[in-house]
Amino acid sequence: MELSYETIQTIQGKAVEMVFEVGPVLLKAIILLLVGRWVIKFLLRMLNKALLRYEIDQSLATFFTSFLNAILWVMLLISVATTLGMEMTSFVAIIGAAGLAIGLALQGSLANFAGGVLILIFKPFRVGETIEAQGTLGSVESIDILYTKVRNFDNRVVTIPNGALANNSIINLSQKPTRRVDISVGVAYGTDLKKTRKVVLETLKKDERIHAEPEPVMKFIGFGDSSLDLTIRCWTDAADLWPVYWDNMETLKEAFEANDIEIPFPQRDVNHYYPEGKKE
Incomplete structure (x- = not known):
């Protein structure tokens, strides 16, 4: 069916009328959205500078900035919706209903926020x-x-x-300035533990990173399958924990070798029994 000239003219008139009626409002909403986005970025940037200037804890600064960013965006979207002609009462009701649905769906996220x-x-x-x-x-x-x-x-x-x-x-692991270094080592059965203790403590004393107080100790903690088990404990700055551990593991091995202290390895004694006597 072909439209009459009068109908086409009416449609065109209505379209032009709608453009002039809706266009400015839509343009105003777009400008508000773009300007609001720029303002949010500017405010957050200024806030970050202020928090840095006043030496606010970085954890709190990051959290506060993220939270404020979310609040500002919600306010901006409400303003844009109002500009487009949506009634505030209806918009608040929609947000309330959506908030309830989102809250039920995102219980885990709310727990993470808390x-x-x-x-x-x-x-x-x-x-x-x-x-x-x-x-x-x-x-x-x-x-x-x-x-x-x-x-x-x-x-x-x-x-x-x-x-x-x-x-x-x-x-x-960073809250305290000092940390304890624990080193476990085994020596062969028959080893003089007093001599071993003297060698260990003299070796640790050469490392300036190890604190004199509390003083290093070496304790005998048990009988292993192939060794006498020892634990060595000393204290150092938290930042030096692993360097002290690695360096002294190597240093103690060299000290044991220099003092003829044997570091054992697993061994087994195998005995053969012959019911009819030893075979030739």
């Missing part, structure tokens, strides 16, 4: 510290609204939900 708040309040760890949690050992890179990022020592980044961190055990 966990992030607890982490920032009680500070079991901070950005830059080394922790062991949820099967991960590494340095904390950031604490965000929902997740904490931990960088392993092999440079992998693990993202852990804040809820899991807040409700489970966390080992903080």
